[in-house]
Amino acid sequence: MRTITGAAPVRGGATGVHRPLWSLTMKAVRRFTVRASVPEELSGLTALATNLRWTWHPPTRDLFASMDDPLFRRIRDPLRMLTAVPAERLRELAADEDFLARTRAATEDLERYLTEPRWYQRRAAEGDGQRCPEGVAYFSMEFGVHEALPNYSGGLGVLAGDHLKAASDLGVPMIGVGPLYRSGYFRQSLSLDGWQVEHYPVIDPSGLPLELLTEPSGEPVLVHVAMPGGRELRAQVWLARVGRVPLLLLDTDIDGNDDDLRGVTDRLYGGDADHRIRQEILAGIGGMRAVRRYCELTGHPQPEVFHTNEGHAGFLGLERAREILAAGGPGFDEVLQAVRAGTVFTTHTPVSAGIDRFPVDLVQRYFGDGRLLPAIDVRRVLALGAEDNPGMFNMAHMGLRLAQRANGVSALHGRVSRRMFARLWPGFDEDEVPVRSVTNGVHGPTWVAREMSALLGGSDEEWGHDGPGSSGGPGSGIDGGVTDEQLWDLRRDLRAKLVAEVRRRARDAWLQRGASALELGWTERIFDPDVLTVGFARRVPTYKRLTLMLRDPDRLRALLLDDDHPIQVVVAGKSHPADEGGKALIQQIVRFVDDPAVRQRIVFLPDYDMSMARYLYRGCDVWLNNPTRPLEACGTSGMKAALNGCLNLSIRDGWWDEYYDGSNGWAIPTADGVSDPLVRDDLEAAALYDLLGQQIAPLFYDRDPNGVPKGWLSMIWHTLRTLGPRVQASRMVREYVESYYLPAATTVADATADSYAGSRSLAEYRRRLDTYWSRVRVVDTDLTVDGDSLVVGTEARVRARIDLAGLGESEVSVQAVVGRVGDTDDLHDVVTVPMEPSGRGEFTARLRLPHAGALGYTVRVLPRHRLLASPAELGKVVHA
Numbered sequence: 001m002r003t004i005t006g007a008a009p010v011r012g013g014a015t016g017v018h019r020p021l022w023s024l025t026m027k028a029v030r031r032f033t034v035r036a037s038v039p040e041e042l043s044g045l046t047a048l049a050t051n052l053r054w055t056w057h058p059p060t061r062d063l064f065a066s067m068d069d070p071l072f073r074r075i076r077d078p079l080r081m082l083t084a085v086p087a088e089r090l091r092e093l094a095a096d097e098d099f100l101a102r103t104r105a106a107t108e109d110l111e112r113y114l115t116e117p118r119w120y121q122r123r124a125a126e127g128d129g130q131r132c133p134e135g136v137a138y139f140s141m142e143f144g145v146h147e148a149l150p151n152y153s154g155g156l157g158v159l160a161g162d163h164l165k166a167a168s169d170l171g172v173p174m175i176g177v178g179p180l181y182r183s184g185y186f187r188q189s190l191s192l193d194g195w196q197v198e199h200y201p202v203i204d205p206s207g208l209p210l211e212l213l214t215e216p217s218g219e220p221v222l223v224h225v226a227m228p229g230g231r232e233l234r235a236q237v238w239l240a241r242v243g244r245v246p247l248l249l250l251d252t253d254i255d256g257n258d259d260d261l262r263g264v265t266d267r268l269y270g271g272d273a274d275h276r277i278r279q280e281i282l283a284g285i286g287g288m289r290a291v292r293r294y295c296e297l298t299g300h301p302q303p304e305v306f307h308t309n310e311g312h313a314g315f316l317g318l319e320r321a322r323e324i325l326a327a328g329g330p331g332f333d334e335v336l337q338a339v340r341a342g343t344v345f346t347t348h349t350p351v352s353a354g355i356d357r358f359p360v361d362l363v364q365r366y367f368g369d370g371r372l373l374p375a376i377d378v379r380r381v382l383a384l385g386a387e388d389n390p391g392m393f394n395m396a397h398m399g400l401r402l403a404q405r406a407n408g409v410s411a412l413h414g415r416v417s418r419r420m421f422a423r424l425w426p427g428f429d430e431d432e433v434p435v436r437s438v439t440n441g442v443h444g445p446t447w448v449a450r451e452m453s454a455l456l457g458g459s460d461e462e463w464g465h466d467g468p469g470s471s472g473g474p475g476s477g478i479d480g481g482v483t484d485e486q487l488w489d490l491r492r493d494l495r496a497k498l499v500a501e502v503r504r505r506a507r508d509a510w511l512q513r514g515a516s517a518l519e520l521g522w523t524e525r526i527f528d529p530d531v532l533t534v535g536f537a538r539r540v541p542t543y544k545r546l547t548l549m550l551r552d553p554d555r556l557r558a559l560l561l562d563d564d565h566p567i568q569v570v571v572a573g574k575s576h577p578a579d580e581g582g583k584a585l586i587q588q589i590v591r592f593v594d595d596p597a598v599r600q601r602i603v604f605l606p607d608y609d610m611s612m613a614r615y616l617y618r619g620c621d622v623w624l625n626n627p628t629r630p631l632e633a634c635g636t637s638g639m640k641a642a643l644n645g646c647l648n649l650s651i652r653d654g655w656w657d658e659y660y661d662g663s664n665g666w667a668i669p670t671a672d673g674v675s676d677p678l679v680r681d682d683l684e685a686a687a688l689y690d691l692l693g694q695q696i697a698p699l700f701y702d703r704d705p706n707g708v709p710k711g712w713l714s715m716i717w718h719t720l721r722t723l724g725p726r727v728q729a730s731r732m733v734r735e736y737v738e739s740y741y742l743p744a745a746t747t748v749a750d751a752t753a754d755s756y757a758g759s760r761s762l763a764e765y766r767r768r769l770d771t772y773w774s775r776v777r778v779v780d781t782d783l784t785v786d787g788d789s790l791v792v793g794t795e796a797r798v799r800a801r802i803d804l805a806g807l808g809e810s811e812v813s814v815q816a817v818v819g820r821v822g823d824t825d826d827l828h829d830v831v832t833v834p835m836e837p838s839g840r841g842e843f844t845a846r847l848r849l850p851h852a853g854a855l856g857y858t859v860r861v862l863p864r865h866r867l868l869a870s871p872a873e874l875g876k877v878v879h880a
Contacts, residue, residue: 038082039094044107049078050209051110053243055146056165056445063106067093076611077148079209114244118171120737133745134301136174137291138163139313141283142185142268143178143249145242147610149208150184151249153268154539154574155636156348158610159409160309161242162443162636166729168243169445172737173301175294177287178313179265179279180205180238180249186267188574188607189512194590196575196583196606200267205238205251213237213248213294221293223250223286226371227278233261235282237290246300248290250282269576277358277366280395284308284315285372288323305744307344307736308403311356311395317343317402318373318381325375330756332380333766336402337759341867342748344740345403347396347435348633350416351543356395358385363393388423400424400435404747404869405740408437409634412657416630427877434870438739439655440634441732444724447640449618455490456720457481478720484713485706491621491645491716496529498619502570503527505605505612512606526600527568532700534649534692535620535641537572537608540582543631546573547585549624550592551685559689560601565697568601569624570616572608617641622696625650626688628677629670630657639727645716649691651684659726664719666691743869751867762867768807769863769876775805776812778880779841781859785849794849800835800859800880801842813864813871814843821856835859 038046045064054060064081065072068089075081082090093099124132140160144152152158160176167174183200191197206212213221213236220236227233234256240247252264264278271279295302308314317339324335349355360382367378384401385393400406400421408414414437418430425433445453456478507523527533540546549556549569559567571589575582586604593602605612617623623641625632625648632654639655642648648665650656660667668691671683699711725731751758781800798816814837819830831850835843849855861878862871 037087039090041094041100042090042103044103045078045082048103048106048110049082050211051114051241051243052145052149052209053110053113053168053241054078055148056443058450059109060106063102066099066102077209079148080207083207118169119734120171120173123737130742131745131749133304133741134173135295135303136167136172136305136307136741137288137303137316138167138174138176138307138309139283139287139316140176140178140309141279141312143176143247144610145240145247149210149240150203150609151178151181151268152610153185155634156310159348159440159634159636162441162446162729163309163733164242164245164247165443165446166441166733168245170730170733170737171244172733172741174245175291175300175303176242176245176247177283177291178247178249179268179283180210180251181265181268182251182253183267185269186574186577190509190586190590190604190606192513194587194594196586198577205249208238208240210238210240210249213239213290213297215297220254221290221297222254223289223293225282225286225289227261228365228369230371231258231261233257233264233278233282233286235265235286235290237294239294246294246298248287248294250286250290252282273358273362276356277362280312280356281315281366281372284313284317285319287313288316288319292323304748305342305344305741307346307741308399309346310348311345311399314345314395314399314402317398318376318384322373322376324756330760330763332376334756334759334763337762337766337867338748338751338756340402340404341751341759342744343403343405344736344744345399345406346409346438347399347406347417348409348413349396350413350420350631350633352420357387357392358395360391360393396421397424404873405744406435407740408435410439410655410658411437412630412654413437413633416633425872425875427875427879428872432872434872436739438732438735439658440636440639441727441729442636442639442643443729444643447614447617448643449494449614451490451494452618452644455482455486478717478724484708484710487645487713487716488708492529494619494644495533495621496619498533498570498615499527499529501612501615501619502603502605506603509604509606522596522599526603528566531601532565532567532622532697533620534567534569534622534624535616535646536569536624537613537616538625538635538637540573540575540585541579542581542585543628544573545626545628545681546571546582547588548626548681548685548688550589551681552689553592555689555693556592556602557598559692559697560598562693562697565693565701566601567692567697570603570605570620572605572612572616574608613637613640617646618644620646621700622647622649624688625653625656626668626684627651627653628680629653629672636727639723642719642723642727645720647712647715647719649688649696655727659723661722663715664723665715666696747867747869758867762865765811765863765865766874768811769874772804772806773863773876773878775803776807776861776878777803777805778859778861778878779803781857781880783857790849792849792852796847796849798833798835798845798847798857798859799842800844802861803841809837811864813862815860815862816845816847816857817860818847818850818855818857820851821854825856827856827858 048060064078067085071084072081142152142157143160144158145161164176182203184203186198186200189197215221223235225233235250235252236254238249238251253262264282306316320339321335329335364378367381385398387394387397408417417435418433422430422433503523503526507520510520538544575586590604593599593604617640623638623646625635625638629651630653635654638648638650651670652660652667669687671680674680700709702709702711704710779801783796783798785794785796814835816833816835817830819827821827833845833847835845838844859880863874863876
């Protein structure tokens with residue numbers, strides 16, 4: 001039995017005077033959704049509607065569209081379709097043998113997809129010595145699977161959604177977990193003067209493609225998390241099915257929580273520090289408890305590897321330590337080694353200011369009484385988040401200290417991250433800081449227009465998800481089966497659909513701003529299906545430079561209104577509600593586009609979300625991205641556009657820095673070294689105008705006798721061939737599996753076997769290092785060469801005498817390092833060679849001189865233990 005409760009309605013005002021009922025605006029005291037009663041013959045539709053595989057599976061969407069095509073075009077949500085379709089139509093379909101056969105085929109196809117062995121199962125069967133984990137838990141504060149499940153704000157969430165979809169397609173046994181926000185992220189509109197206005201629609205989870213996780217008794221599963229003052233935060237768990245991947249979403253808006261605790265999951269990235277730390281404690285500690293209970297109830301394998309997508313859910317490592325301690329495991333030092341072995345940490349932040357920090361006294365308030373994490377001293381918690389400022393607790397530092405493997409999200413961001421976190425590994429060069437990189441990818445089936453997939457002749461609906469040797473997506477047409485004329489006709493069709501959407505949304509936006517329908521006839525004439533179309537859509541923090549295109553308004557107007565080579569620009573994006581600077585940028589561009597002289601060629605579309613994004617990625621010809629380098633960690637919108645035949649025009653930041661090859665788009669030159677940000681903006685804006693006016697637009701309008709831009713299309717074909725396989729989320733997830741999940745599973749199995757023998761060994765080794773390391777020193781070294789001449793390739797012998805101060809020779813790695821030297825004697829372009837013990841504290845190595853010119857060498861001593869993933873992991877090194 002389910003009871004729906006709510007506060008009693010108030011009939012009178014503050015004075016107690018009763019108003020007539022007809023004068024009141026009646027509001028519900030509690031929301032709930034009643035799902036449709038579907039005939040038994042159509043029961044398979046419910047399974048199809050509640051598994052979010054339909055978001056990237058066109059045949060399933062086609063099945064629901066055939067029930068009522070105009071209705072589905074308006075709703076675009078199969079679950080809502082089942083509620084909105086009249087009962088009479090459902091009865092009619094239940095008697096339609098053709099529809100029933102198609103429904104059976106769709107449900108059988110879904111069952112096949114959910115159960116058959118896929119790439120991961122075949123990979124596990126190879127038996128190459130690496131352990132394939134039976135379960136991986138993926139934690140994120142937001143998941144952008146589809147607009148039908150509005151639980152995301154931007155790129156981080158959409159990336160997390162694509163990660164789950166690709167994991168599903170590959171067969172990776174993953175569980176996603178995070179909070180469920182009752183107001184999601186805000187809806188955006190504009191005031192008459194162009195200022196962003198936020199609206200927070202109330203979401204009823206029972207009306208979303210979710211099901212409540214319940215105990216065998218039928219009662220909801222409740223996760224309990226201790227709060228200060230003897231209180232307790234409770235959360236129920238909603239389950240979304242993302243193909244093969246269960247996504248667990250925690251919801252605190254339930255009876256039994258105090259009012260302030262009910263609001264913990266009210267809004268994404270909302271509230272003060274107190275509110276945020278509650279959200280992050282729930283995400284990490286509560287999320288771990290939800291995963292454990294879900295696996296107990298369903299038989300899903302308990303995860304062995306835990307992937308934290310940004311630092312928000314980092315407290316999950318402490319919860320895992322608590323579990324082991326509660327089960328009678330070894331001490332905290334030993335447990336910490338096992339926790340680290342199984343944890344992967346991904347940072348998306350290229351600047352220190354973007355990291356979540358909390359005052360130390362706030363962390364003490366939540367962890368200090370011992371109720372939240374019994375048996376873990378709060379001082380150990382604080383040490384994990386310590387930073388240079390002793391008054392602050394750093395979530396990224398905790399994430400790195402609780403994870404043995406860490407990465408940034410592009411090659412450039414990996415370098416930036418190593419520099420940003422280098423102080424945690426003193427004595428090591430930045431290149432040796434143990435933060436690698438996995439460049440983000442996007443889920444092709446979600447983002448590519450089905451017309452593009454059909455044209456290019458793809459037969460594999462999963463876009464090459466069988467492994468790196470298979471197609472990067474629909475692609476037989478790329479190798480000659482499709483003509484330039486066919487591709488150009490498709491690009492024109494997609495652009496025309498975008499233009500129609502721009503006109504519709506521009507009219508709706510002006511109606512919201514207070515305009516009369518009678519004065520909006522001009523919106524039916526804006527944009528042109530045959531004009532070069534540039535898209536710029538993303539979040540609006542300052543570093544993304546939404547208004548760079550406005551640095552010289554006259555030059556932009558000239559480009560927009562050029563008689564021979566006009567361009568049109570679609571702009572969209574949301575600013576964080578607390579970011580007044582970002583809102584001012586939006587207002588600045590809105591005021592420009594409101595000018596009647598240019599509004600037929602440039603538009604700002606409010607309320608950017610996944611549904612709008614699909615039109616933009618598919619219909620734009622050029623995708624513009626102009627952040628301040630190197631502040632874009634990755635940025636995946638240009639990847640989605642590229643898969644649709646859109647060419648990138650971008651600063652060489654994030655993914656574009658490593659994937660730009662000179663023929664797949666254009667790189668905006670950067671004014672590196674210019675310290676004045678205004679001067680830098682002027683220089684880079686001028687370069688942007690030059691590219692648009694002198695290269696891009698002329699190439700787009702350079703047509704052959706049949707009206708086809710051959711040069712333009714050659715760049716599109718090159719982009720599809722070269723970028724297609726590289727930007728796929730399946731490639732990204734395979735990299736995580738091969739380079740992070742499998743090594744982590746192998747290490748954690750070694751650490752925990754035989755009652756945590758490996759963890760005990762590593763903890764004891766670290767205690768020995770703490771005792772002896774400060775006395776380890778390189779006593780002397782020498783380098784001798786064979787023969788009398790020093791030329792490149794000459795063999796040299798390096799010898800060193802090391803005082804190990806009580807450590808054994810097997811407990812250290814000794815290395816000879818040779819490289820170029822400058823005036824400061826700093827080594828660079830180094831070659832590192834291991835040195836072998838030769839008795840009595842001596843170590844030797846032979847190497848070949850690698851470079852001509854001034855060279856230097858040194859010797860260094862590093863820790864060595866079989867459970868260390870990197871020589872730099874412990875942050876200890878002794879130099880000669």
